[in-house]
Amino acid sequence: MAFHLNPDKLGALDAAAALVGDGAVVALGGGLSARLPMALVRELIRQGRRGLHVVGSAHGIDVDLLVAAGALGVCEESYVGFEQDLGLAPAYRRAAERGEIEVRESCCVTLVNQLRAAELGLPFLPVRGVKGSDIRRLHPEYGEVTCPFTGETLVAVPALEPDVTLLHAPLGDRRGNLHLEQPFVFDERFAHASRNVVATVDRTASTEEVAAAGITVPAHLVAAVAEVPYGAHPTSCYPGYAYDRPHLAEYVEAATAGGEALAAYVDRYVTGAPTEEAYRKLVGEDRLARLTRWSESTDAWKELFA
Amino acid sequence: MSFSIDEWFVVTLARTIHDREVVFHGFGSPCAQVAMHVARHTHARDMLLVEGATYAVNPDPPFIPPTGNDESLQRGSVYRMRIEELFDAAMRGDVDRMFLSGGQIDAVGNTNVTAIGPLDRPKVKLGGGGGGCNLAATIDHLTLWTTRHRSGRTLVEQCDFVTDMGHHTPEGSRSELGFTGGGPEWLVTELGVFDYGGDGRARLRQVFPDVSLADVEAATGFELEVGPDLRSVPLPSPAELAALRAVDPLGVRRLEFSPDELRRTFTHGEAAGCTC
Numbered sequence: 001m002a003f004h005l006n007p008d009k010l011g012a013l014d015a016a017a018a019l020v021g022d023g024a025v026v027a028l029g030g031g032l033s034a035r036l037p038m039a040l041v042r043e044l045i046r047q048g049r050r051g052l053h054v055v056g057s058a059h060g061i062d063v064d065l066l067v068a069a070g071a072l073g074v075c076e077e078s079y080v081g082f083e084q085d086l087g088l089a090p091a092y093r094r095a096a097e098r099g100e101i102e103v104r105e106s107c108c109v110t111l112v113n114q115l116r117a118a119e120l121g122l123p124f125l126p127v128r129g130v131k132g133s134d135i136r137r138l139h140p141e142y143g144e145v146t147c148p149f150t151g152e153t154l155v156a157v158p159a160l161e162p163d164v165t166l167l168h169a170p171l172g173d174r175r176g177n178l179h180l181e182q183p184f185v186f187d188e189r190f191a192h193a194s195r196n197v198v199a200t201v202d203r204t205a206s207t208e209e210v211a212a213a214g215i216t217v218p219a220h221l222v223a224a225v226a227e228v229p230y231g232a233h234p235t236s237c238y239p240g241y242a243y244d245r246p247h248l249a250e251y252v253e254a255a256t257a258g259g260e261a262l263a264a265y266v267d268r269y270v271t272g273a274p275t276e277e278a279y280r281k282l283v284g285e286d287r288l289a290r291l292t293r294w295s296e297s298t299d300a301w302k303e304l305f306a
Numbered sequence: 307m308s309f310s311i312d313e314w315f316v317v318t319l320a321r322t323i324h325d326r327e328v329v330f331h332g333f334g335s336p337c338a339q340v341a342m343h344v345a346r347h348t349h350a351r352d353m354l355l356v357e358g359a360t361y362a363v364n365p366d367p368p369f370i371p372p373t374g375n376d377e378s379l380q381r382g383s384v385y386r387m388r389i390e391e392l393f394d395a396a397m398r399g400d401v402d403r404m405f406l407s408g409g410q411i412d413a414v415g416n417t418n419v420t421a422i423g424p425l426d427r428p429k430v431k432l433g434g435g436g437g438g439c440n441l442a443a444t445i446d447h448l449t450l451w452t453t454r455h456r457s458g459r460t461l462v463e464q465c466d467f468v469t470d471m472g473h474h475t476p477e478g479s480r481s482e483l484g485f486t487g488g489g490p491e492w493l494v495t496e497l498g499v500f501d502y503g504g505d506g507r508a509r510l511r512q513v514f515p516d517v518s519l520a521d522v523e524a525a526t527g528f529e530l531e532v533g534p535d536l537r538s539v540p541l542p543s544p545a546e547l548a549a550l551r552a553v554d555p556l557g558v559r560r561l562e563f564s565p566d567e568l569r570r571t572f573t574h575g576e577a578a579g580c581t582c
Contacts, residue, residue: 034373097429097430107435
């Protein structure tokens with residue numbers, strides 16, 4: 001958690017992703033269909049990363065794609081799926097049912113307190129819930145603590161210090177200052193609790209411009225930053241672009257079929273698109289531009305989701 | 307005025323909310339999400355609505371999108387909580403109600419959103435519980451819901467895995483475990499409405515008019531207890547239906563229902579007879 005004082009952290013995506021080692025404990029920023037660090041996820045797959053241990057809140061295509069590509073070993077997210085709209089996460093579900101990945105499903109509230117313990121430099125924090133839930137069976141590392149003041153027995157959860165947090169932000173500067181729009185989900189907590197933050201931004205700007213927009217994650221927490229337009233696609237990164245629901249549906253269909261169909265998706269959009277520039281070309285600049293038109297009118301916005 | 311089961315169901319969920327309550331739903335729960343907005347636009351105008359996966363306070367979304375984390379769900383809010391701010395409020399007992407569902411819901415309101423079958427090699431790995439296993443401990447009241455009662459697989463005697471605790475588990479009761487929230491208060495299904503008796507077990511209180519007691523019995527995996535004053539689910543008012551249709555023009559609430567259920571339509575006349 002040592003601060004990162006290098007004044008210029010702007011670099012290429014491949015160099016940023018190289019800071020994530022095989023088997024690393026990786027905190028994934030964003031949540032559900034919003035601001036997932038997809039360019040970094042795709043780059044980690046291109047680089048053949050293995051055995052990643054992901055932690056976080058409610059996620060979707062980021063985790064599922066890592067599973068599909070064989071990059072994931074342990075999943076400690078609180079949820080992986082595509083909500084009521086597109087349903088269960090196909091690759092994650094299949095791998096869990098076959099015992100190919102280790103599922104240590106967690107609870108968002110527990111995770112927040114584990115991150116806070118790391119931020120505070122404490123070995124643990126107590127939580128009042130968890131008892132009575134079988135989630136506890138998935139976490140033999142939890143303990144119990146008796147309050148010295150009230151005598152109450154509480155579940156003690158250990159500090160969680162991820163090796164690296166992967167974030168995508170709409171705006172950032174060369175030093176690594178990042179501006180995010182709400183909801184921040186766990187991104188602030190991750191940034192403070194992790195050893196390193198590796199970020200992509202849709203656009204780099206002057207420090208003055210980022211400061212005027214509001215700095216959510218300060219430069220001293222960030223180890224590396226790369227500029228990747230549409231780096232959260234197919235998830236959203238407001239105020240820039242809405243999520244690409246048809247693309248998510250295309251992924252879910254391929255992942256549900258599995259086998260060659262899923263391999264074809266990974267080959268086409270990830271390993272077969274050697275750079276994010278190639279990825280954007282494949283998706284189509286027109287299609288990406290359409291996702292930015294959410295702000296033109298409520299009808300235009302609704303149409304993206306219909 | 308005619309309406310469909312998804313509309314009546316959502317209005318019934320909305321009616322479990324009291325005015326001046328602090329209410330939260332998670333993600334992947336369009337029916338509960340729409341219900342909160344219906345309540346806030348009808349009988350619970352001073353509730354504090356904390357929006358699903360954006361944590362915006364009292365937003366007025368132009369529409370409900372098919373994802374719980376979208377900018378549209380923050381529109382009109384003048385304050386947006388951080389996720390940990392909502393969690394902290396819940397843990398210290400300042401949140402009055404939360405909506406919870408599950409792939410399995412047992413007789414005492416335990417819910418399973420983790421896995422069907424043995425945990426090491428599940429038959430179905432479900433999505434997971436978000437923040438539920440702590441939030442269910444301290445939030446005052448829980449409204450449970452499912453739109454899959456008729457499947458016969460959802461209401462079970464015992465969950466394969468307890469993600470979020472109801473009234474008790476083999477580990478003990480809520481008070482024995484030091485939980486400060488009251489646990490499940492209502493269970494709303496596409497067949498009817500249950501509350502919970504003194505023993506913590508679900509008790510059928512209302513049924514939809516096109517559903518027989520035998521239908522409910524056949525679909526329920528635990529021994530069906532019926533309240534002494536069983537009646538039909540109260541009809542949705544035109545104001546409630548109008549609020550619902552205004553807030554959910556995309557019809558995301560319908561994502562939770564099977565196509566067969568969605569054919570159930572009703573009218574206000576003729577004692578709310580089923581027109582299907």
